[in-house]
Amino acid sequence: MFPKRLSSFRASAMPGKRQRGFLIPLALFIVVVMGLLALALSRTTTQTGLATAQELISLQAFYAAESGAQAGMQALFYNNTGSESSFTDVSAACQTLELSINFNASGLNNCRVSVSCDCETCTDAAAVTGFYTLESRGECGSGITSAVRIIRVDTFMDKQ
Numbered sequence: 001m002f003p004k005r006l007s008s009f010r011a012s013a014m015p016g017k018r019q020r021g022f023l024i025p026l027a028l029f030i031v032v033v034m035g036l037l038a039l040a041l042s043r044t045t046t047q048t049g050l051a052t053a054q055e056l057i058s059l060q061a062f063y064a065a066e067s068g069a070q071a072g073m074q075a076l077f078y079n080n081t082g083s084e085s086s087f088t089d090v091s092a093a094c095q096t097l098e099l100s101i102n103f104n105a106s107g108l109n110n111c112r113v114s115v116s117c118d119c120e121t122c123t124d125a126a127a128v129t130g131f132y133t134l135e136s137r138g139e140c141g142s143g144i145t146s147a148v149r150i151i152r153v154d155t156f157m158d159k160q
Helices: 003-013 023-077 087-096
Strands: 098-103 111-119 129-142 145-158
Touching: 023 087, 023 098, 023 111, 023 129, 023 145, 087 111, 087 129, 087 145
Parallel strands: none
Antiparallel strands: 098 111, 111 129, 129 145
């Protein structure tokens, strides 16, 4: 029939050995790059979420410690009736002060605080001024998302 025509048709329909495909390597490159970008974005999002939670827990621990310090000052300088304590009462209260508070309110839920007092001049009978150091330790959270904040309050009271 037409042998030259048939052979020329086959030669033009089938790619030659010098032609190469570039779409498969390009597609593979795009898939790998997109996968790496997705992995990096996932890690960044996870770390940001954890850092935000840790910052919130840390702030709660700070406020718990601050509340404990205020409760310690109240217990130290005011008696149960709400009136001011005397110098000897404050010195005695400081030596025995050990407050422990567990918060159940929505703002400081799962937070606890412990308050202690130290007095430099409490045992000195001739002291005219009492110097007191309250230490309030606030702890919130558990496990990887936990925080501890310590607040120290220095105060004094003159003997009258």
